């Protein structure tokens with residue numbers, strides 16, 4: 001016993017009262033926290049509460065499906081047995097009728113009804129949005145240092161997922177028809193020369209109206225990409241992760257060249273990720289993956305450690321919405337609504353941006369985004385004079401440089417992403433006019 005009634009043991013265990021006890025986070029947590037564009041954007045924009053956001057990838061607020069959701073809820077509530085089933089835990093893989101509906105819809109959309117729908121639904125996992133599927137699949141495939149090849153530019157949130165896993169993203173050149181197959185092969189050949197082919201685990205592609213450019217992979221290239229993945233699976237399987245988040249948001253015609261998944265006749269290469277977030281409601285948080293048989297067990301084990309299954313109630317609700325026909329009616333209405341918003345953005349761009357020489361864009365056939373290329377040398381970065389000026393004019397955007405992987409194709413700092421998803425037609429008009437004022441100032445000699 002020491003003076004004051006303390007013994008040696010207690011003294012050793014108690015931290016010094018002055019020294020703060022630090023959390024010891026994992027390496028993964030440190031990787032997760034690094035370089036979040038969303039946090040940086042929030043920090044820059046919070047001081048300007050009246051801004052028109054042309055940045056947030058949210059969906060249109062006014063057309064969120066209030067009545068269809070009420071109807072589906074009422075139908076469930078009218079049947080206490082159904083309600084009890086929905087309020088209970090479900091299974092990790094997901095509610096069977098919803099998985100069957102997802103599989104049947106995929107086969108119909110791809111025009112491959114001859115495939116075995118029951119077998120496909122057995123490989124269909126329901127997740128909390130498609131982001132969860134992208135994360136889980138990547139987590140099962142990637143060790144730190146492993147490589148994913150992706151289009152340049154690509155979905156910046158997925159770049160964050162890869163960073164969180166300690167994986168390397170390599171950007172592959174892409175043009176108006178999506179990722180360029182020849183460029184992809186060149187990267188694979190380079191990886192082989194450098195002794196890194198075994199580290200290439202996946203190719204990530206957004207097939208329809210990608211985020212950030214609104215570009216779709218052309219029909220010819222779809223089969224070519226799957227073929228490349230199979231041919232280069234020399235030192236272990238290279239998967240294609242197909243992100244179909246915007247498939248339902250097509251505004252011109254109804255031609256659909258079919259998914260990459262449909263090009264994978266053996267079903268061993270393509271991981272197909274889909275979501276009801278853009279086509280119905282992101283708040284319901286239901287996405288899915290149709291995965292090769294080899295990956296089903298590992299992904300379900302990983303998912304089981306996280307949540308024992310996607311919220312069962314929401315899965316029942318979503319199934320009822322599809323069963324009643326409300327889902328198809330809603331997506332038809334949404335396409336009309338976004339077509340009008342796209343027109344508003346394109347006409348605002350024509351009116352305000354076209355006169356600014358050197359600003360270029362391509363009309364997106366669907367999705368929620370317009371990608372701008374500025375004159376060479378004019379940076380759109382968060383710390384650029386242009387971004388500051390846009391804030392003071394009353395708007396902001398996603399700087400395009402965040403959509404490029406750290407390796408591969410160089411970052412283009414003279415690019416930016418606008419969205420017509422959440423702003424009204426009137427806000428789109430005012431936001432683009434504000435951006436044009438900022439650009440004119442930034443371009444002024």
Ligand SMILES: Cc1ncc(COP(=O)(O)O)c(C=O)c1O
Nearest residue numbers: 129130131155211245275277287
């Ligand atoms: C290309 C792409 N993939 C996936 C997602 C994820 O959507 P969710 O997790 O809501 O299904 C998004 C969301 O913006 C996206 O743009």
